[in-house]
Amino acid sequence: DGDFTGKTFINKFAASDNQWNIGFQDVAGNDVMFFEGKDNAGGGSQTSKFYSSALSSLTNYNHFVVVIDDSSTSNFLANSKIYVNGSATSSIFSGLLNSNATVDFDNTGSLLVGASTNTSRTHVDEINEMAFFSTALSAAEVTAIYNSGTPTNLTVNKGDYASASSLELYIRGEETIGSSPLFQFTDSSGNGHTCNAIGNSIIDSTL
Numbered sequence: 001d002g003d004f005t006g007k008t009f010i011n012k013f014a015a016s017d018n019q020w021n022i023g024f025q026d027v028a029g030n031d032v033m034f035f036e037g038k039d040n041a042g043g044g045s046q047t048s049k050f051y052s053s054a055l056s057s058l059t060n061y062n063h064f065v066v067v068i069d070d071s072s073t074s075n076f077l078a079n080s081k082i083y084v085n086g087s088a089t090s091s092i093f094s095g096l097l098n099s100n101a102t103v104d105f106d107n108t109g110s111l112l113v114g115a116s117t118n119t120s121r122t123h124v125d126e127i128n129e130m131a132f133f134s135t136a137l138s139a140a141e142v143t144a145i146y147n148s149g150t151p152t153n154l155t156v157n158k159g160d161y162a163s164a165s166s167l168e169l170y171i172r173g174e175e176t177i178g179s180s181p182l183f184q185f186t187d188s189s190g191n192g193h194t195c196n197a198i199g200n201s202i203i204d205s206t207l
Contacts, residue, residue: 009127014109022066024055031055033082033089035066035104048105052082052089059085061128063146067136070105079136086146088139113171127171131189135166155188167191 006025020037034051050068062085069079082091113127131154137145142158145151157164170189 007126009113010130011112012105012109012117014105014107015091015111018107019109020105020107022064022065025202031058033064033066033084034083035068037068037070039104039107050074050076050080050082050091052084052091055084055089057085061149063149063151065137065142065145068105068138081139083139083142083146086143086148088142111169121165130169130171131167132169133163133166135163136161155190 001117007025008021010022011019017038017040017109020035022035024031024033032051032054034049035084036047036049036051038047041045063079063083064177065083067079067081067083068076076115080091113130124139138160141163144158144160145154152158152161154161154170155164167189168191169187172188
């Protein structure tokens with residue numbers, strides 16, 4: 001709805017009323033990490049925004065974790081969290097939720113990386129690693145995988161991190177092909193997703 005038009009790094013877009021975005025920067029240029037979703041649960045489009053307080057300690061390398069629980073509206077409010085560089089941020093919710101509906105932010109659109117829509121690619125070169133899980137990571141797990149700025153291999157449980165078996169998609173870095181801004185990714189999760197970031201940044205259409 002125009003509140004967040006800055007950098008969107010990850011997007012799943014099926015339609016204008018059926019999509020979600022992860023990124024940072026609001027229209028005023030403030031650094032905030034955000035999740036913004038639209039769905040049709042309960043009839044009519046609902047827009048839900050979950051975002052961090054202003055970020056003041058970003059470095060050249062930053063580690064972001066967004067945990068979204070859309071199993072119900074109450075769980076969305078209670079369990080959704082944003083972590084920056086291993087620590088939970090003070091987070092804010094705004095938007096519309098039908099109290100009688102299950103919030104469903106999944107859709108049939110392709111997963112896009114480095115783009116806010118399915119027509120452009122703008123920030124894919126700023127992403128080094130990316131992972132999706134089928135379970136919510138705990139605060140202790142987030143701290144463990146951040147590992148003081150040296151993230152660990154997510155395919156292997158280590159210390160407080162115990163969710164390797166829930167890893168759905170795992171992109172471990174980018175490769176520049178010649179002088180063109182073309183990036184190819186390999187899914188290291190073992191689930192065999194077809195991944196590419198060429199043209200319209202379509203990473204996967206089945207996740």
